[in-house]
Amino acid sequence: MALTGIQILKLLPKTNCGECKFPTCLAFAMALAAGKTELDLCPHVSDAAKSELSDASAPPIRQVSIGVDDYAVRIGGETVLFRHEKTFFNKPGIGVLITDAMDDGEVDRRLSALEYFQYERVGVTMKPEIAAIRFTGNKDRFLAIAKNAQTRPCSVVLMCDDAAVMKEAVEVLKDRKPLIYAARPDNYEAFGALAKEYSLPLSVAGNGFDEVASLTEKLTAMGLKDLVIDTTKRQVRDAFIDQVAIRRAALMGKFKPLGFPTITFPCEMTSDPMKEIVIASLFVAKYAGIIILSDISGETVFPLLLQRLNIYTDPQRPMTTKEGIYPINNPDENSPVIVTCNFSLTYFIVSGEIENSRVPSWLCIMDTEGLSVMTAWAAGKFVGDLVGSFIKKSGIENNVKHRNLIIPGYAAAILGDLEEELQGWKVLIGPREAAHLPAYLKNLS
Numbered sequence: 001m002a003l004t005g006i007q008i009l010k011l012l013p014k015t016n017c018g019e020c021k022f023p024t025c026l027a028f029a030m031a032l033a034a035g036k037t038e039l040d041l042c043p044h045v046s047d048a049a050k051s052e053l054s055d056a057s058a059p060p061i062r063q064v065s066i067g068v069d070d071y072a073v074r075i076g077g078e079t080v081l082f083r084h085e086k087t088f089f090n091k092p093g094i095g096v097l098i099t100d101a102m103d104d105g106e107v108d109r110r111l112s113a114l115e116y117f118q119y120e121r122v123g124v125t126m127k128p129e130i131a132a133i134r135f136t137g138n139k140d141r142f143l144a145i146a147k148n149a150q151t152r153p154c155s156v157v158l159m160c161d162d163a164a165v166m167k168e169a170v171e172v173l174k175d176r177k178p179l180i181y182a183a184r185p186d187n188y189e190a191f192g193a194l195a196k197e198y199s200l201p202l203s204v205a206g207n208g209f210d211e212v213a214s215l216t217e218k219l220t221a222m223g224l225k226d227l228v229i230d231t232t233k234r235q236v237r238d239a240f241i242d243q244v245a246i247r248r249a250a251l252m253g254k255f256k257p258l259g260f261p262t263i264t265f266p267c268e269m270t271s272d273p274m275k276e277i278v279i280a281s282l283f284v285a286k287y288a289g290i291i292i293l294s295d296i297s298g299e300t301v302f303p304l305l306l307q308r309l310n311i312y313t314d315p316q317r318p319m320t321t322k323e324g325i326y327p328i329n330n331p332d333e334n335s336p337v338i339v340t341c342n343f344s345l346t347y348f349i350v351s352g353e354i355e356n357s358r359v360p361s362w363l364c365i366m367d368t369e370g371l372s373v374m375t376a377w378a379a380g381k382f383v384g385d386l387v388g389s390f391i392k393k394s395g396i397e398n399n400v401k402h403r404n405l406i407i408p409g410y411a412a413a414i415l416g417d418l419e420e421e422l423q424g425w426k427v428l429i430g431p432r433e434a435a436h437l438p439a440y441l442k443n444l445s
């Protein structure tokens with residue numbers, strides 16, 4: 001059972017040395033209880049306390065990693081049933097199915113789709129991440145596709161029920177840490193031994209969660225920890241019920257045999273691509289760790305990625321952009337200087353409007369802890385002296401020879417204080433709405 005911050009504090013050294021980058025042991029304990037830091041950051045915890053805290057602070061759904069380096073997909077690690085209770089941590093990996101029955105052109109198209117369909121949204125890159133390679137009887141093709149996937153920027157799920165063929169594919173991809181799919185009641189010992197030999201994550205496929213729980217118990221007894229669950233239900237209603245039941249059993253029932261992320265197959269639940277994406281969106285919300293699609297196209301995958309982004313952002317933390325100076329449209333020493341806050345949405349709307357205006361400009365983004373202009377002003381984080389001090393420290397004075405600064409229309413009230421702080425600068429009040437920036441900037445020049 002999860003410990004509270006105070007319970008964790010009792011197990012810490014309480015020296016407030018600050019080596020964990022928190023000012024006090026209490027602050028560290030509170031962050032640990034909230035799942036916002038790692039126990040390893042405190043180098044002074046005793047082994048006994050470490051063991052107690054590791055067990056207690058482990059999430060009820062184990063975090064499992066598939067793939068390596070930049071292409072690693074982390075799934076599981078969840079601690080709540082509903083996003084608004086805290087946050088969902090690890091977004092589900094989205095994958096495309098590839099089989100050994102497909103020709104080279106089709107295989108390449110699908111692997112390339114994992115690279116091609118990338119989208120930028122509020123500073124985040126959204127993309128599908130996983131190639132799910134299925135063996136249907138042609139070993140040479142299966143191994144050739146595994147080899148092809150080896151050099152692609154994606155993670156891999158290897159799907160095969162023949163342990164000998166799986167071993168050959170694992171040998172090809174072992175450095176890419178693929179997920180082995182799947183250990184079943186009749187082959188779990190061979191698949192468990194394979195996963196253990198190569199230290200790879202293993203998927204467990206059983207008929208319903210009773211059979212799955214029995215398999216995870218046996219595999220856990222073999223020493224395997226990184227498991228991924230499939231209850232093999234391919235009717236949407238049944239699969240959905242299992243997802244919810246597994247999450248509830250792990251979180252509320254503390255039932256460890258089901259405390260693992262899941263893999264789902266919308267690709268096997270319908271032949272209609274649009275319906276498939278609707279089903280996939282159901283599993284984004286509740287509670288898939290991996291979602292395998294039959295194919296990927298822009299019109300189907302983009303809304304799914306966007307839904308995933310929305311659900312897996314932390315509702316307690318506004319999205320922010322890094323503080324700094326952003327040159328837009330190749331500005332020079334005569335270009336206007338605009339300042340605003342670092343709420344991501346503000347940054348992307350304002351920078352987009354400046355880009356549209358085609359007026360070369362310097363956009364100065366000030367850290368307001370992700371608050372929008374009005375909220376930051378009301379909270380005292382976007383006020384005259386702070387904005388003035390930021391402009392002086394930002395280095396923008398080295399980029400321009402004029403001393404004119406445009407502030408958001410909603411922050412007009414800071415003008416007096418700002419001019420006092422920024423001696424020698426003339427402060428101009430910009431439009432309230434970003435949409436009016438292009439006309440405003442064109443009129444300046």
Ligand code: SF4
Binds near residue numbers: 018021022025028
């Ligand atoms: S490093 Fe450990 S002992 Fe030091 S302040 Fe952090 S929690 Fe306390």
